[in-house]
Amino acid sequence: MEAETPSNIGEVGEKMSPAERATQIPRGNSLYSTPSTGKGGFDGHHQWGMSIDLNTCIACNACVVACQAENNIPIVGKDQSLRGRQMHWIRIDRYYSDGNADAAPFGAEGNREIPEDPQTSVQPVACVHCELAPCETVCPVNATVHDDEGINTMAYNRCIGTRYCANNCPYKVRRFNYFDYNQRQLDSLYLGPMGPHGMPELVKMVKNPEVTIRMRGVMEKCTYCVQRVENGKIRHKVKMAQAGTPGEVEVPDGTIKTACQQVCPVEAIVFGNILDPKSAVSQAKAREQDYALLGYLNIRPRTTYLGRLRNPNPKMPDYAAQPLSRVEQHRKNHPASMDESEPAKKKTPEGHTMVPAKNSGGLS
Amino acid sequence: MAHAEHAASAPILQEVKPAVLPRAVLVENNRSFTWITDKICGIIEGKTPAWWWVCFCVACFVASFTVVGITYLIATGVGVWGHRNPVNWGWPIVNFVFWIGIGHAGTLISAILCLLRQKWRTSINRAAEAMTIFAVVCAAIFPVFHIGRVWYAWFLFPIPNYNEIWQNFRSPLEWDVFAVSTYGTVSVLFWYIGLIPDLAILRDRFYMSGNKLRSSLYGFFAMGWRGSNRHWSNYEMAYMILAGVATPLVLSVHTIVSFDFAVSLIPGWHTTIFPPYFVAGAIFSGFGMVLTLMLPLRAIYHLEDLITQYHIDCMCKITLATGTIVGYAYAMEFFIAWYSANPYEGFTFINRAFGPYWWSYWIMISCNVITPQFFWFKSVRNNTTFVWVLSLFVNVGMWFERFVIICTSLTRDFLPSSWGVLSPTVVDIFTFFGTFGVFSVLFLLFIRFLPIMPMAELKAVTPQADAFAGDDHH
Numbered sequence: 001m002e003a004e005t006p007s008n009i010g011e012v013g014e015k016m017s018p019a020e021r022a023t024q025i026p027r028g029n030s031l032y033s034t035p036s037t038g039k040g041g042f043d044g045h046h047q048w049g050m051s052i053d054l055n056t057c058i059a060c061n062a063c064v065v066a067c068q069a070e071n072n073i074p075i076v077g078k079d080q081s082l083r084g085r086q087m088h089w090i091r092i093d094r095y096y097s098d099g100n101a102d103a104a105p106f107g108a109e110g111n112r113e114i115p116e117d118p119q120t121s122v123q124p125v126a127c128v129h130c131e132l133a134p135c136e137t138v139c140p141v142n143a144t145v146h147d148d149e150g151i152n153t154m155a156y157n158r159c160i161g162t163r164y165c166a167n168n169c170p171y172k173v174r175r176f177n178y179f180d181y182n183q184r185q186l187d188s189l190y191l192g193p194m195g196p197h198g199m200p201e202l203v204k205m206v207k208n209p210e211v212t213i214r215m216r217g218v219m220e221k222c223t224y225c226v227q228r229v230e231n232g233k234i235r236h237k238v239k240m241a242q243a244g245t246p247g248e249v250e251v252p253d254g255t256i257k258t259a260c261q262q263v264c265p266v267e268a269i270v271f272g273n274i275l276d277p278k279s280a281v282s283q284a285k286a287r288e289q290d291y292a293l294l295g296y297l298n299i300r301p302r303t304t305y306l307g308r309l310r311n312p313n314p315k316m317p318d319y320a321a322q323p324l325s326r327v328e329q330h331r332k333n334h335p336a337s338m339d340e341s342e343p344a345k346k347k348t349p350e351g352h353t354m355v356p357a358k359n360s361g362g363l364s
Numbered sequence: 365m366a367h368a369e370h371a372a373s374a375p376i377l378q379e380v381k382p383a384v385l386p387r388a389v390l391v392e393n394n395r396s397f398t399w400i401t402d403k404i405c406g407i408i409e410g411k412t413p414a415w416w417w418v419c420f421c422v423a424c425f426v427a428s429f430t431v432v433g434i435t436y437l438i439a440t441g442v443g444v445w446g447h448r449n450p451v452n453w454g455w456p457i458v459n460f461v462f463w464i465g466i467g468h469a470g471t472l473i474s475a476i477l478c479l480l481r482q483k484w485r486t487s488i489n490r491a492a493e494a495m496t497i498f499a500v501v502c503a504a505i506f507p508v509f510h511i512g513r514v515w516y517a518w519f520l521f522p523i524p525n526y527n528e529i530w531q532n533f534r535s536p537l538e539w540d541v542f543a544v545s546t547y548g549t550v551s552v553l554f555w556y557i558g559l560i561p562d563l564a565i566l567r568d569r570f571y572m573s574g575n576k577l578r579s580s581l582y583g584f585f586a587m588g589w590r591g592s593n594r595h596w597s598n599y600e601m602a603y604m605i606l607a608g609v610a611t612p613l614v615l616s617v618h619t620i621v622s623f624d625f626a627v628s629l630i631p632g633w634h635t636t637i638f639p640p641y642f643v644a645g646a647i648f649s650g651f652g653m654v655l656t657l658m659l660p661l662r663a664i665y666h667l668e669d670l671i672t673q674y675h676i677d678c679m680c681k682i683t684l685a686t687g688t689i690v691g692y693a694y695a696m697e698f699f700i701a702w703y704s705a706n707p708y709e710g711f712t713f714i715n716r717a718f719g720p721y722w723w724s725y726w727i728m729i730s731c732n733v734i735t736p737q738f739f740w741f742k743s744v745r746n747n748t749t750f751v752w753v754l755s756l757f758v759n760v761g762m763w764f765e766r767f768v769i770i771c772t773s774l775t776r777d778f779l780p781s782s783w784g785v786l787s788p789t790v791v792d793i794f795t796f797f798g799t800f801g802v803f804s805v806l807f808l809l810f811i812r813f814l815p816i817m818p819m820a821e822l823k824a825v826t827p828q829a830d831a832f833a834g835d836d837h838h
Contacts (some may be wrong), residue, residue: 003391045476084448084784093781125781125831134629140537141519142529158529160519161442161512163452167774168628172450178443192440214439247448294778297629 007297018285019275020045021152021300022131041312042131044149045249046233048224050258050303051284052124056266059092059122063260063269067126070225070259074181080189087175089222090260092300097121118252121308123271127152127173127222128293128301135165135174149300153225161217161250170294173221180216224271225258230257253279274302281364378759381835388674390825392485395669396822404562404815404822405569407665412812415664420808426801433795434509440783442512450784451774455588456510461766462649464544464559464621465642468614469650470496471551474558475610476570478603484678486821487670491661492654493555494570494814499653500548502799507540536623543620547613555607556585560599562815564589568736598703618646625769632712632773635700641693645765648686651679652758659752661811670817672747679753683758687736694733709780716772720785724768742749760788 009016013025023305026042037222061161067073067090075086088098096118129152136144136152143159146152166174179189188195207213210227214220236251253272272281376764391400437444447454469490477485508517520529520541531538563586570579589595622642625633655676663673701713716725735757738744745751771786823829 083443084450085443086449091781093779095781118415123781126780137532137534138536138628139532140541158519159512160516161513162510162537163447163512164535164624164628166449166452167630170778172777172779176442176447176452178447179441190440190444192436206508206781215513219512267570329543 003353017277018049019047019277019282022274022302026131027183042146042148042150043311044147045275046251046273047150047275048129048302049150049272049281049285050224050261051265051270051281051290051306052303053268053270053284053306054121054123054308055268055306057122057124057268058266059094059120059124060265061092062263062265063090063124064088064092066259066263067222069206070208070211071223072207072213073175073220074177074183076181076188077186080178080181080186085176085178087177087181087220089175090124091173093125095121096125096361116299124260125171125173125293125303127224127305128171128303129222131297131300131302134168134170134297134299134328135183138164138168140164149229150354151226151229152221153223153226154220156212156214156220159218161219165219170297170299174219175221176219177214177216180212194305203343225256228258236282244340253281313347369668378737388672389827390486390674391822391827392669392670392672394827395518396828397826400670400822400826401565401819402632403667403670404817404819405566406630407811407816408566408813409569409573416808416812420805423801423804423808425807427798428801429794430505430798430802431686433791433798434505436791439794440516443512444789445510445795446784446786446788448784448790450777451771452784453472453510453770453774453785454786455788455796456506458770459796460503460506460510460767461621461770462763463499463506463768463799465618465646465649466653467499467547467551467650468497468618468646469654470494471501471547471554471610472615472647472650473654474554475607478607479611483680483825484675486528487667487672487675487817488658488679489821490555490558490814490818491658491816492650492817493551493558494810495653495657496551496650496809497548497555498803498810500551501806502542503804504544504548505614505799505802507537512721536620536627539620541623543613545615549832550606552614554603554610557599557602557606558818558821559814560586560589561591561820562818564591565819566787566815614696615643618642625773630773630777631706631708632716632769634709635697636702636773637693639698641690642695644686644689644693645732645762648683648690648736649758649762651686652755652762655683655751655755656759656768657681657807659748661816663748665816670822676748677742678749680745683755684736684739687732687758691729691733692730712773712776715776716768719772719776721768721772721775724764724771728761728764728768731757732765736759740768 008022008328009025020124022042048296059305068075068088071089073089075331076085077088080086128148131146131150133144133146140162141158141160142157144152144165145155161176166172166176181189181201184192185196208227210231211295232251232255233249235254237246237249237343240246243356253276256271258269258271261267261271270280270281270284274282274285276282284306285304287306289309290303290304290308292304293300295301313319384625395403416732445454445456470489472491473485474489477489502677504747508514511517520531520538535545545668567579567582569587570576619642620641622638626635626638628634658671662668704710716722735754738750744754775786776783
């Protein structure tokens with residue numbers, strides 16, 4: 001897809017590094033320039049970006065939970081989840097495949113049923129902070145705007161909840177508070193003001209005081225943990241002032257960690273300043289594997305992914321025809337138990353396909 | 365030269381007998397001016413008929429669904445409607461576009477047909493304009509109340525505020541605010557200006573019959589109209605200016621409503637065909653609704669002499685023309701989806717026709733493309749009952765068109781991980797159903813208290829108003 005669509009940043013822009021692109025042509029060739037206090041465009045000291053490595057991600061969901069705890073994301077309960085109203089700012093996308101499905105475009109029969117032992121490709125998706133964010137152009141009240149460090153921010157007080165931004169987000173990462181999830185009880189959401197009101201004392205103690213608790217009717221989404229970013233900048237400024245070098249405002253790489261990054265057990269998530277070529281995130285983005293999800297839309301996301309790799313050489317020890325499925329992982333990691341697991345699998349041939357089925361059955 | 369050649373050759377015809385094609389008469393049976401005044405004022409002056417009370421009570425009851433539904437929504441949250449993550453606009457926006465579309469025929473009839481000197485518009489324009497205004501009222505309910513915090517809806521207007529925050533003038537929703545409010549204002553003005561001479565007639569008639577209260581009420585709104593030459597000349601100038609102002613609005617409103625979709629990047633929305641296609645669809649649905657309302661009115665009040673078969677013919681033909689344009693647009697969307705070679709676009713359209721919401725697509729096609737084709741036949745156009753039934757299908761089809769556009773595109777966009785389904789809740793359905801009650805209440809009040817046809821304009825198109833009437837050589 002990406003190769004077919006000409007980029008709108010011109011030949012010069014194509015050759016630039018992400019950092020140069022962010023600062024020199026912040027809006028591509030758009031006639032609209034970002035309102036700013038300075039030169040115009042993204043002229044902060046930092047330009048924040050993120051890289052997520054799909055090779056190491058194990059879909060443990062720790063990032064989802066950490067984000068929920070850090071950002072005071074309300075729990076919506078089973079009923080609301082079934083209605084598609086989860087509030088998580090980061091989610092793990094799963095794509096199931098087997099060899100047949102992949103072969104379909106090349107003339108093979110393809111696969112019309114749920115694969116017996118599917119390979120799962122996972123991808124954590126949160127707001128990718130597009131430089132040319134489609135959500136920003138459509139908000140009628142300017143409630144979602146860019147700051148000068150490239151973060152796509154939400155002005156909760158300004159938001160009236162038209163939800164146009166969420167419709168226009170190609171990643172569908174924006175979350176809307178359909179009821180007053182923070183103030184009302186999950187079992188009496190539909191009673192409205194007739195139900196009990198207010199947050200229980202214990203729940204109040206769970207909340208992070210650094211982060212606003214959003215009311216109903218307001219759109220919310222990943223902020224790159226803007227409270228951590230601001231704290232990091234302030235602490236660094238104080239430290240530099242104490243050290244007698246107040247001019248050095250650039251925060252050293254690795255000082256600021258987003259909540260999802262901090263808990264990731266495999267360090268798949270890297271966050272930092274893309275203006276600094278030595279930062280971990282810049283180095284990750286410089287790798288050839290780096291790609292932008294839906295990049296062909298010319299929206300220039302700040303979060304990019306390191307594509308999943310496998311070794312296609314059958315003579316190599318880590319050879320894999322496909323990204324490994326659960327059974328293959330098991331065989332590889334526990335060669336000793338291979339003989340035991342094989343007959344067990346035959347006894348319940350549908351065992352593996354039952355896993356997703358059980359999940360959905362439990363929810364409905 | 366030519367003359368000479370003609371004279372030389374033998375005449376082809378011995379005698380030339382041009383066929384006499386009578387112009388369609390707009391007021392039949394040679395009705396007098398008095399008859400027209402008595403007929404139209406009689407509807408208001410007469411005793412309130414029993415059917416009116418029955419309809420009014422039913423309409424009030426149905427309208428209460430909307431009132432209750434909206435109250436519950438504000439108290440509880442937008443979650444009582446069937447929105448969910450990928451489908452952030454559901455039924456309410458479908459209903460909004462549906463009602464705004466219906467509100468199109470009124471101004472088209474009054475403004476564009478006025479400028480084009482289509483005299484047949486006179487007997488239907490008043491009611492169609494009223495329909496427009498009431499449809500805009502129903503339409504406005506949905507975008508206002510579907511927002512999360514309706515008490516901050518004033519953020520949409522450029523009111524000076526302490527934080528000096530402006531609206532986002534790049535957002536099509538912001539354009540909508542101006543487009544729809546301008547359209548509503550101009551429609552009301554246009555309607556009101558047209559009403560002034562007729563209100564003065566009612567003022568005088570009620571004064572004569574001794575009803576001082578109603579006389580002064582109509583007199584207040586007639587603004588001292590005395591029917592002097594000067595009044596008429598100012599009136600006609602004002603009417604023409606407003607017709608000129610309203611004409612671009614007919615095209616702009618639905619164009620801007622279509623921008624809500626066309627300016628976004630969702631497959632199936634992101635197309636340049638939307639503005640003309642939406643305007644044609646709006647006129648189509650507007651005329652559908654005019655037929656739905658005017659045909660029963662004509663039968664109940666015996667207005668066959670004023671709304672003639674010629675009028676119905678004209679409306680059917682416009683419905684046929686716009687319905688066919690809409691059908692062409694459907695075909696062109698498919699063609700472009702294939703021709704653009706964009707896989708997302710291609711998938712969206714195949715998914716529309718054969719995906720989980722295939723039934724809504726085929727309802728749309730059969731109601732909007734196949735139904736109007738019946739209007740090719742004169743026998744169909746002459747059968748009032750059948751025309752009325754077909755007009756209902758047009759209304760249904762146009763609701764489904766908006767449903768198809770909004771629902772199929774949002775449920776299946778870029779990332780399959782975020783696909784979803786849209787199912788309305790009971791509150792959704794009843795709130796929408798209730799707006800038909802709101803509309804009916806307003807329309808019933810209109811036919812009871814205001815002249816449903818412009819009397820002065822009707823008199824101008826009667827055969828006896830024509831100085832050359834009966835003269836075949838004009």
